[in-house]
Amino acid sequence: MNKxxxxxxxxxxxxxxxxxxxxxxxxxxxxxxxxILQAQNFYFIILFALICSLISLWVSSYFEQAFGEDPGMLVMDEWAGQSLVFLSISMTGVLKTDLIVLLAGFLLFRFFDILKPLGINQIQKYKGGIGILADDILAGLYALISLKTLIFMWPKIFGIV
Structure with a gap:
């Protein structure tokens, strides 16, 4: 089971x-x-985020016992947060523009996850699996808001219009 x-x-x-x-x-x-995004089904990305969140909560106590508090190699919480960035984002079907959207979403998520502004640092202070997961969920939601704003402001860059 540990494997x-x-x-x-x-x-x-x-x-x-x-x-x-x-x-x-x-x-x-x-x-x-x-x-998942190419399938153009909103529910699939929600399901993926939910599954990643549940897995993160399930494995976090094992990881903390085996490797210490919030170990770096535990990344399923990142998967959950990263998936939320694309919660309501549609792909164009054109690889170049889809990659721009993916790259922007990735960079925005990493920005919020690493710097932890706007209360993300505070929420990370909760102990256990909730603390490990919650900061990534909030970072993902902030990155989603930022990505949607960028797409709205500069749609041509993102292949829309």
Whole structure:
């Protein structure tokens, strides 16, 4: 069971990549998020975020016991937060513009997740799985708002219009 928790908690081992495991974990999640977005079904991305959140909560106590408080290799919380960035974002079907949207969403999520502004740092202080997950959920929601704003302000950059 612990091997399954490690497999899932590390985002299929993407959290083991050296230097910035959260960044690599977030990037790896896009491999799953992009096909979900191409399906153009709002409920699939919600389901993915929910599954990632539940997995994060399930494995977090094991990771904290085995590796210490909020261990870097635990990236399933990043997967949950990263997926929320694209909650109401539509793909164009054109690879170039879709990649621009994915890159913008990724960078915005990493910005909020690393710097932790606007209360994200405060919410991270909760102990256990909730604290591990909640800051990424909030970072994902802030990144979603920012991405939607950027798409609205500069639609041509994002291949809309």
């Amino acid at each position: 399954l928790k490690i497999l899932l908690g590390t985002g299929f081992y993407s959290g083991y990549l050296p230097k910035a495991p959260g960044t690599f974990g977030s990037l790896a999640s896009l491999i799953f998020i992009y096909p």
